[in-house]
Amino acid sequence: MKAVTINLEQCARARARDPLRERALKRQLRYSGDIMAAEGQRVVLITGCSSGIGLAIAVMLARDEMKRYYVIGTMRDLKRKDKLVEAAGDAYGKTLSLLTLDVCSDESVKQCVDSIKDRHIDILINNAGVGLVGPVEGLSMDDMMKVFQTNFFGAVRMIKEVMPDMKRRRSGHIIVISSAMGLQGVVFNDVYSASKFAIEGFCESLAVQLLKFNITMSMIEPGPVHTEFEMKMFADVSKKEYVGTDPETLHHFRTCYLPSAANIFQGLGQSPEDIAKCTKKVIESPQPPFRNLTNPLYTPIVALKYADETGSLSVHTFYHMLYNLGGVMHVSLNILKCLSCGCLRKRAISPT
Numbered sequence: 122m123k124a125v126t127i128n129l130e131q132c133a134r135a136r137a138r139d140p141l142r143e144r145a146l147k148r149q150l151r152y153s154g155d156i157m158a159a160e161g162q163r164v165v166l167i168t169g170c171s172s173g174i175g176l177a178i179a180v181m182l183a184r185d186e187m188k189r190y191y192v193i194g195t196m197r198d199l200k201r202k203d204k205l206v207e208a209a210g211d212a213y214g215k216t217l218s219l220l221t222l223d224v225c226s227d228e229s230v231k232q233c234v235d236s237i238k239d240r241h242i243d244i245l246i247n248n249a250g251v252g253l254v255g256p257v258e259g260l261s262m263d264d265m266m267k268v269f270q271t272n273f274f275g276a277v278r279m280i281k282e283v284m285p286d287m288k289r290r291r292s293g294h295i296i297v298i299s300s301a302m303g304l305q306g307v308v309f310n311d312v313y314s315a316s317k318f319a320i321e322g323f324c325e326s327l328a329v330q331l332l333k334f335n336i337t338m339s340m341i342e343p344g345p346v347h348t349e350f351e352m353k354m355f356a357d358v359s360k361k362e363y364v365g366t367d368p369e370t371l372h373h374f375r376t377c378y379l380p381s382a383a384n385i386f387q388g389l390g391q392s393p394e395d396i397a398k399c400t401k402k403v404i405e406s407p408q409p410p411f412r413n414l415t416n417p418l419y420t421p422i423v424a425l426k427y428a429d430e431t432g433s434l435s436v437h438t439f440y441h442m443l444y445n446l447g448g449v450m451h452v453s454l455n456i457l458k459c460l461s462c463g464c465l466r467k468r469a470i471s472p473t
């Protein structure tokens with residue numbers, strides 16, 4: 122497929138030379154702001170592109186060799202655009218344009234979608250999200266609400282705005298950057314995990330009726346990923362005092378959980394590009410799966426819940442890992458790695 126990207130300046134030049142050609146160009150091209158996507162290109166809108174996973178997906182799709190995507194990278198504050206613009210290189214202004222969008226604001230979401238020609242979005246990627254860790258009794262209700270406002274209602278607001286047009290066109294793909302924590306809760310991540318469980322339940326329900334309209338829904342489920350999310354989490358923890366938390370709980374959080382979490386990020390952490398690659402594969406799959414775990418090393422942690430429907434196996438295993446094996450977390454992680462690569466099984470068959 123030959124994809125052409127053109128901007129309004131080029132259109133104006135065409136008008137000066139030949140008004141008929143300009144009209145033909147305009148018919149042929151959809152535009153967002155002053156930049157147009159060529160016919161045949163799929164318009165992708167991504168939320169939260171100022172850093173991390175959103176930025177990596179925007180760059181990977183905008184730099185697609187066959188120029189199959191026209192990416193609208195959005196962020197709540199365009200002053201934070203430099204990292205994305207630099208990473209996108211010459212794709213910026215051709216297959217990537219930027220728009221302001223705050224997923225927590227009805228007005229911002231509507232204004233952004235209205236500014237896109239025909240409100241035409243083929244692929245919506247709900248990526249914007251915030252984390253929150255710490256003992257529940259030490260967190261403010263405001264902080265907890267912000268997590269749900271962004272991770273759950275933010276994605277719901279986007280879907281509500283974009284889905285009716287997709288239904289009318291009987292085509293579209295809605296992707297949510299959820300989390301492995303949306304499938305299996307993690308100690309001291311109670312509220313964050315709940316926000317991801319919430320969006321999982323919402324999407325799992327919606328996916329069924331969307332099929333009738335030829336709209337696909339896909340969840341991307343990363344484990345730990347090295348992004349600003351990780352840095353913000355550790356910075357936040359060092360600032361917060363978790364007022365109202367008893368010393369024993371605080372001790373468990375600071376001396377058992379935090380070092381284990383740091384080990385887990387170090388031992389199992391993926392790069393944002395890994396998540397972008399997985400997301401692109403899902404987009405390009407002829408039959409995209411609903412759930413997509415990105416990290417084979419983290420999969421056993423999620424699989425525990427499917428091995429025992431009572432939930433006791435995961436609760437007790439995590440208890441043991443946190444309170445008894447915390448000091449040797451690296452050993453547990455190495456066992457997880459060996460289970461995933463298969464070397465333990467090989468050694469069991471032919472011990473040396």
Ligand SMILES: NC(=O)C1=CN([C@@H]2O[C@H](COP(=O)(O)OP(=O)(O)OC[C@H]3O[C@@H](n4cnc5c(N)ncnc54)[C@H](OP(=O)(O)O)[C@@H]3O)[C@@H](O)[C@H]2O)C=CC1
Pocket residue numbers: 168169170171172173174175196197198201222223224225248249250251252271275298299300301342343344345346347348349350351353
């Ligand atoms: N990193 C990890 O370990 C994992 C992350 N995830 C999920 O991946 C997604 C991306 O996170 P990640 O890249 O890691 O973290 P980052 O902190 O690097 O990126 C989060 C992005 O979301 C944006 N954002 C936050 N609030 C809003 C809002 N109200 N409106 C629009 N954008 C907003 C941030 O923008 P701003 O710059 O303005 O703050 C930023 O661009 C999140 O949904 C997260 O839950 C899932 C599993 C693991």
Ligand SMILES: CC1=C(/C=C/C(C)=C/C=C/C(C)=C/C=O)C(C)(C)CCC1
Pocket residue numbers: 299300301302307308343344345346378381382385386422439440442443
């Ligand atoms: C401490 C601890 C764990 C921590 C897991 C972590 C810290 C996962 C982080 C995932 C992220 C950051 C997802 C983002 O959406 C385990 C492995 C459950 C085992 C029990 C002890």
